[in-house]
Structures are given as C-alpha cells and as structure tokens.
Amino acid sequence: MKIEDLLIVDPVDGEYTGSVKIGKGKIVDIRRYHCTPKAILMPGFVDVHTHGQYGIDTMSAKAENFEEWAKRNFEQGVTTFLPTTVSASFEDILKVEDALAKLPSSIAGLHLEGPFISKEKKGAQNPEHIISVTNGFEQILRYPVKIITAAPEIDGFNRLVGICRKKGIVVSIGHSMATYSVLRRAFEMGIDRITHFPNALSTLHHRELGVTGSGLYLDFNLEIIADGIHSVPEFVDFVYRVKGADRLMLVTDSISATGLENGIYELGGLKLELKGKRAELVESRSLAGSTLLFNDAVKNFRKFTNCSLKELSKVSSYNSLLSLGITGLGRIKEGYTANLALLNEDLTVLKTIFKGEEVYNK
Amino acid sequence: MKIEDLLIVDPVDGEYTGSVKIGKGKIVDIRRYHCTPKAILMPGFVDVHTHGQYGIDTMSAKAENFEEWAKRNFEQGVTTFLPTTVSASFEDILKVEDALAKLPSSIAGLHLEGPFISKEKKGAQNPEHIISVTNGFEQILRYPVKIITAAPEIDGFNRLVGICRKKGIVVSIGHSMATYSVLRRAFEMGIDRITHFPNALSTLHHRELGVTGSGLYLDFNLEIIADGIHSVPEFVDFVYRVKGADRLMLVTDSISATGLENGIYELGGLKLELKGKRAELVESRSLAGSTLLFNDAVKNFRKFTNCSLKELSKVSSYNSLLSLGITGLGRIKEGYTANLALLNEDLTVLKTIFKGEEVYNK
Numbered sequence: 201m202k203i204e205d206l207l208i209v210d211p212v213d214g215e216y217t218g219s220v221k222i223g224k225g226k227i228v229d230i231r232r233y234h235c236t237p238k239a240i241l242m243p244g245f246v247d248v249h250t251h252g253q254y255g256i257d258t259m260s261a262k263a264e265n266f267e268e269w270a271k272r273n274f275e276q277g278v279t280t281f282l283p284t285t286v287s288a289s290f291e292d293i294l295k296v297e298d299a300l301a302k303l304p305s306s307i308a309g310l311h312l313e314g315p316f317i318s319k320e321k322k323g324a325q326n327p328e329h330i331i332s333v334t335n336g337f338e339q340i341l342r343y344p345v346k347i348i349t350a351a352p353e354i355d356g357f358n359r360l361v362g363i364c365r366k367k368g369i370v371v372s373i374g375h376s377m378a379t380y381s382v383l384r385r386a387f388e389m390g391i392d393r394i395t396h397f398p399n400a401l402s403t404l405h406h407r408e409l410g411v412t413g414s415g416l417y418l419d420f421n422l423e424i425i426a427d428g429i430h431s432v433p434e435f436v437d438f439v440y441r442v443k444g445a446d447r448l449m450l451v452t453d454s455i456s457a458t459g460l461e462n463g464i465y466e467l468g469g470l471k472l473e474l475k476g477k478r479a480e481l482v483e484s485r486s487l488a489g490s491t492l493l494f495n496d497a498v499k500n501f502r503k504f505t506n507c508s509l510k511e512l513s514k515v516s517s518y519n520s521l522l523s524l525g526i527t528g529l530g531r532i533k534e535g536y537t538a539n540l541a542l543l544n545e546d547l548t549v550l551k552t553i554f555k556g557e558e559v560y561n562k
Numbered sequence: 563m564k565i566e567d568l569l570i571v572d573p574v575d576g577e578y579t580g581s582v583k584i585g586k587g588k589i590v591d592i593r594r595y596h597c598t599p600k601a602i603l604m605p606g607f608v609d610v611h612t613h614g615q616y617g618i619d620t621m622s623a624k625a626e627n628f629e630e631w632a633k634r635n636f637e638q639g640v641t642t643f644l645p646t647t648v649s650a651s652f653e654d655i656l657k658v659e660d661a662l663a664k665l666p667s668s669i670a671g672l673h674l675e676g677p678f679i680s681k682e683k684k685g686a687q688n689p690e691h692i693i694s695v696t697n698g699f700e701q702i703l704r705y706p707v708k709i710i711t712a713a714p715e716i717d718g719f720n721r722l723v724g725i726c727r728k729k730g731i732v733v734s735i736g737h738s739m740a741t742y743s744v745l746r747r748a749f750e751m752g753i754d755r756i757t758h759f760p761n762a763l764s765t766l767h768h769r770e771l772g773v774t775g776s777g778l779y780l781d782f783n784l785e786i787i788a789d790g791i792h793s794v795p796e797f798v799d800f801v802y803r804v805k806g807a808d809r810l811m812l813v814t815d816s817i818s819a820t821g822l823e824n825g826i827y828e829l830g831g832l833k834l835e836l837k838g839k840r841a842e843l844v845e846s847r848s849l850a851g852s853t854l855l856f857n858d859a860v861k862n863f864r865k866f867t868n869c870s871l872k873e874l875s876k877v878s879s880y881n882s883l884l885s886l887g888i889t890g891l892g893r894i895k896e897g898y899t900a901n902l903a904l905l906n907e908d909l910t911v912l913k914t915i916f917k918g919e920e921v922y923n924k
Contacts, residue, residue, distance in 0.1 A: 380794075380796060398768045399768070403765065403766070403767065404765070404766050404774075405765065406760045406761070406774075406792070406793040406794065406797045407793065407794050407797070408794070409794070409796055409797060409800070412766075412768075413796075413797070413800065416800065416804075417796060417799070417800040417803070430768070431768040431769065432742075432768065432769050432770070432771070434742060434771055434775075434779060435768045435769070435771060435775070437779070438771070438775065438778065438779040441779070442778075442804050
C-alpha cells in the first residue's frame with residue numbers, strides 16, 4: 201500500500217508533505233516532496249483510559265465485546281487502548297482479567313482504576329469497593345494489567361509500588377487527596393503520571409499545592425479529558441501552556457453509555473444519567489466519566505490550545521505509548537508498525553490503518 | 563564616587579564584573595573588566611505595596627513619619643516605595659493624601675488598597691469601609707495616588723477605570739472573587755496587574771479559573787509576598803516557573819508592626835496579633851499583612867526559585883517601575899539615576915545609594 205500526497209505528522213520529526221509506503225504491516229518507505237496534501241497522516245491514536253462505549257462496559261464485557269470495542273475504536277482512529285475497570289471486588293476484577301486473557305490486538309492491556317484510592321475523592325466510583333492495600337492485593341496485579349491508578353496516601357502504597365515494579369505495571373496517581381509532600385515522595389520514587397488530571401484530585405492552594413498543584417509543578421505526565429466538561433477549555437489550555445505537549449496524554453474516560461441515547465445507565469453498580477454529553481451519578485450529581493469519543497478529544501484539544509499537529513501527535517499517541525514503555529509504535533518512520541489515522545483538515549478520521557491493513561474507511 | 567570590582571546586575575544586560583562611576587546623582591560611566599567581585603551591585607529595590615513598618619502606619623503617618631520610613635527603607639536597599647492604605651472612609655484616605663502632599667523623594671506616590679473591593683475577599687480589611695464605586699469616588703483619586711487596588715466585579719468598576727486612566731492612576735486587581743470571564747474582560751481593557759497574588763483572590767478550579775487561575779493563565783503582572791507564609795515556597799517557585807521573572811513583582815505588604823516585638827497591634831481599626839513573623843487578625847485569624855522586610859523578600863525569592871541575579875533585579879525593582887510607568891530608574895546603565903543597592907554574596911544589603919548619595923552603610 202502506498203499513500204500519496206500527505207501531510208505527514210510525526211511526534212519527533214514534525215510536519216512535512218510526501219508519501220508513505222506500507223508493507224508487511226510496517227512503514228517501509230517515506231518520500232518527502234512538495235505537494236498540496238490531500239489528507240493528514242498521524243500515528244494511530246492511543247486511549248489508555250476508557251471504561252467503555254456503545255453499551256460495552258469493561259466490567260461486564262466478554263471476549264467478543266472487547267473485539268467489537270476494538271472495531272468501534274478504529275472509527276475513532278484509535279489503534280491502541282486500555283479498557284479500564286472501576287473499583288470492584290477482587291473477584292469481579294479477576295473476571296475482567298480472565299475475559300481479556302486473549303487480547304484483541306489493539307488492546308495493549310488493562311487499566312485498573314482503583315480499588316486502592318481515596319474515598320474522599322471517589323468521583324463516580326462505588327465507595328463500597330474502595331479499600332487500602334490489603335492482604336492478597338497482589339492477586340489482581342497480573343496479566344493483562346498495564347496500569348493501576350492508586351492514591352499515594354493510602355496505607356500500603358509503597359508495597360503496591362514494589363509489586364507493580366516487579367511485574368512491569370505502571371502506577372498512576374489518581375482519586376487522591378494527597379499533599380505536596382506525599383506527591384513529591386511518590387515522584388522521587390519514580391511514579392511519574394497522574395490519572396485524569398485534575399479530576400478527583402485535591403485542588404491547588406497557595407499554602408498546600410495538593411495533587412493539582414503538584415501535578416502542574418513537578419514533572420508529572422498528566423492524563424487529560426478534553427471534553428470541555430471535566431475541565432473548561434481555558435483550563436486545558438492553561439495546563440498545556442504550563443506543562444507543554446510532552447507531558448500530556450489525551451484520554452476519553454468514556455463510559456459504556458458513550459454513543460448511546462439519553463437515559464439512565466449503570467456504572468460500577470451506581471445509577472447514572474446521560475443528558476447530552478454530560479453523564480452524572482443520579483444520587484450525588486458527580487460527573488460519572490465522560491461520553492467523549494477519541495476523535496473529538498483530538499479536535500477539542502487542538503481547538504482549546506491551538507497546538508501544532510506535531511504536538512497533537514504527542515498528546516494523542518506518542519506520550520501515552522512512552523508512558524507504557526511500548527516501542528515500535530506511535531511514529532511515522534521507516535520500520536515502525538503501520539498504525540495510522542488518515543484525517544481531513546477538520547481532523548475527522550477518514551481511514552484507519554492497523555498493522556498495515558485498512559480497518560476503517562469513513 | 564567610583565565603586566570598583568563589582569558584580570554588576572542589570573535587568574536587561576545581565577550580570578558582569580566591572581566598576582561604576584557616579585556623578586551628579588547619575589551613573590556616568592561603567593567599565594567592564596575581569597575581577598573577583600567584592601560586592602554585588604543591583605538597582606535599588608522597589609516596594610509598591612507596604613502598609614508600614616517600625617510602628618509607622620500609612621493610615622496615621624504624618625509627614626515626618628514618611629521621612630523616617632523612607633530612611634528605614636534605605637536599610638533594606640529600597641529606593642522607591644508606595645505607602646499603601648487600607649479600606650477606610652474617604653475622609654481618612656484624603657487625610658493620608660494630605661499628609662503625603664510633600665513626597666519624600668524615595669516615595670513615588672500612594673497605593674490605595676480598597677475601598678472598592680470584594681467583601682467576600684476582604685482579607686484583613688475592615689468590611690465596614692468596603693464599598694462599591696459610589697458617588698464622589700473621584701475625590702480620593704488625586705495626587706499622590708499611583709495605584710488603586712480594586713475588584714473588577716464590583717459595581718462601577720468600569721467608571722473607576724475610566725477616571726483612573728484619565729488621571730494616570732494604575733488599576734490593580736485585588737481582593738476579588740471575580741470569574742475568568744470578568745478577568746478576561748478586565749485584561750482586554752488594559753488592566754494588567756494583580757495585587758498580592760494569590761492572596762485574597764478566588765482560587766483556581768478546573769471548571770472556573772477564578773482570579774488565581776486567570777492570573778496564571780493570562781498575561782497579568784503579579785505582586786507576590788515572598789515570606790513563605792502567605793504562600794509556601796513551592797507555590798512561589800511554581801508561579802515563577804509558570805509566569806517567568808518578567809511578570810512578577812516582589813512586595814512586602816508589611817504592616818506597622820513589622821520590625822517590632824510580639825504583641826497586639828492595630829490594622830485599619832482591627833486588632834491583630836504578631837507572633838514571630840506571623841501577623842493574624844485576632845477575631846478571624848486571617849493573615850493580616852506581612853512582617854516581611856524587603857531585603858528578606860529578595861533573599862527568599864532567590865532561595866525559593868534559584869532564579870538568576872538578573873531575574874532577581876527584575877522582580878525586585880525593574881518590573882514594578884515598568885508597571886508604574888517610571889523611567890530613568892531601575893537599571894545600571896549610563897544616564898540612569900544612581901539608585902543602587904550594594905549587597906554581599908548572601909544578598910544582605912551593605913550600602914544603599916540614593917540619587918548618587920550613600921544613604922545607608924551597614
């Protein structure tokens with residue numbers, strides 16, 4: 201396959217026009233030449249935090265649902281993603297891990313969001329299942345878990361980090377009331393990412409930075425939900441200006457009701473109401489995850505920040521892969537896997553290529 | 563007068579070694595040469611927000627007290643300052659203006675902090691005297707007023723800005739609960755500074771930036787009290803990293819009890835308790851201004867941020883002068899007024915030179 205007359209966007213080499221030739225699932229040749237590009241070619245998008253969409257929910261999905269989800273995500277240009285759990289019993293979390301035993305190839309693993317988080321910052325998580333690091337916690341830390349979101353102030357956090365390090369699981373700080381000194385210690389231990397910043401995190405104060413202030417001040421990588429609801433556009437732009445494009449990772453945090461009609465749905469045993477693009481818990485009126493589709497996250501971030509396309513390829517793909525330690529993906533460069541999103545000038549996904557095969561055509 | 567073997571620090575030209583010759587109150591010649599400097603020479607410091615020190619209070623000071631205050635400030639390297647009022651009746655504010663009719667030459671004018679501010683963010687101001695922009699407000703906006711701190715959300719703010727603009731008075735946003743949209747409008751009207759950031763301002767939230775978030779996000783110049791009490795050191799460093807040294811202005815916000823012993827004092831008719839370096843209102847336990855001396859503000863800022871000396875000369879002098887539109891001061895350059903602070907390597911003021919005369923020698 202050869203695609204001609206492209207605006208090629210690489211997170212390292214930047215933007216240039218030319219053609220890309222694909223063979224045996226990889227990018228085999230890139231030619232640079234002057235042309236009026238017919239489309240934008242970016243590395244396929246990566247969503248490391250998503251609970252579901254179109255009625256599929258990580259917590260109840262069967263193997264075939266994950267397959268279906270992967271296909272749905274191709275429509276969004278997403279070629280790598282991590283289904284994400286909510287706080288639940290070990291038994292229920294183990295069931296999800298079993299259901300994902302045979303990973304569809306665009307699923308890079310599982311993101312456990314909880315249960316070792318702060319009850320005070322539960323967000324839309326069911327407090328019944330929120331616990332500290334108790335005996336037997338290791339059993340849920342097995343294949344295919346890639347990320348676990350935990351609060352650094354909970355009892356046993358250091359033990360959790362020790363086990364995760366041995367197993368190659370990335371610890372991400374989230375749902376946390378931690379102070380600056382706790383965050384600083386965690387950062388110095390090598391924990392370098394924060395989940396859906398700044399949602400469900402202690403706020404910035406000038407006499408206690410909290411997780412929000414520490415995330416901005418220290419060199420953390422931040423997941424961000426660019427729906428304009430979880431944070432207003434000017435906050436997203438502010439974070440972009442403070443942190444720069446190298447430290448941000450777009451995520452959807454989408455729930456199973458994403459893409460469905462308004463109504464009452466369920467999230468981790470709690471009732472939620474979907475109204476327009478807003479999902480709230482019925483009882484507390486807390487935001488209950490997003491209904492964001494990844495292609496919209498990409499468009500929004502560009503609109504909110506006026507970032508370059510090169511930067512957009514970092515926040516939509518490259519940085520998340522780096523954070524997971526995944527190599528060989530996320531660049532448009534000879535030898536890299538041909539996971540690609542072809543976009544029009546409005547950044548709408550026209551085609552998605554996965555391992556060199558066209559898997560979506562608008 | 564000629565001073566040899568200096569580390570000369572200029573906010574524009576940066577740091578270099580050499581000598582400075584002074585004649586008729588001005589810097590007349592600068593020689594650059596390699597040497598081991600015996601002292602650091604910086605532009606004299608500027609404190610645009612100070613309520614008093616050593617028992618002197620702007621609100622009750624007589625002409626001779628202002629003279630004494632100016633002398634005391636030379637000990638701190640301060641060669642330009644603005645005594646600052648608190649919210650009070652027009653009558654009392656007019657009395658202060660009268661007492662300052664003949665300005666001691668290191669006083670560049672008066673800073674009115676209030677009375678057109680937010681009662682919700684009164685800080686240590688007496689709420690009895692906090693008002694919106696009422697009939698007759700113009701009468702207090704006369705010589706020698708240079709700055710007025712006001713809340714942009716109060717009724718009549720636009721009228722206030724209009725009058726101030728005509729009279730050459732700088733409007734500074736402070737003691738405010740304003741939202742991002744109000745701040746943005748103010749910024750677009752040309753208001754570009756914020757008083758003692760982020761104290762007595764609405765806090766940052768990701769769905770409403772408030773004055774704190776807007777001050778960081780938009781291109782405002784920020785006064786900052788670097789005592790480690792009004793904001794923790796890491797917050798000061800965070801603000802420095804976000805805004806850069808060009809947008810920060812050190813102020814003391816010092817009260818009359820500054821430099822005095824622990825005890826009960828008064829501030830704008832309210833009782834305050836001084837304990838160590840902390841001054842609190844007795845009733846509410848709000849911070850009641852600082853007990854910071856300017857030389858300590860300079861040392862603290864350097865310690866908190868590890869900024870360069872060039873940057874330190876910006877935040878301690880140059881930026882505040884720019885913000886007031888004062889030219890011919892604040893640089894070490896031929897033709898500039900010789901207002902200078904000579905410091906040792908710990909940044910302790912050894913000598914102060916004012917209009918070419920040595921006015922302090924440690």
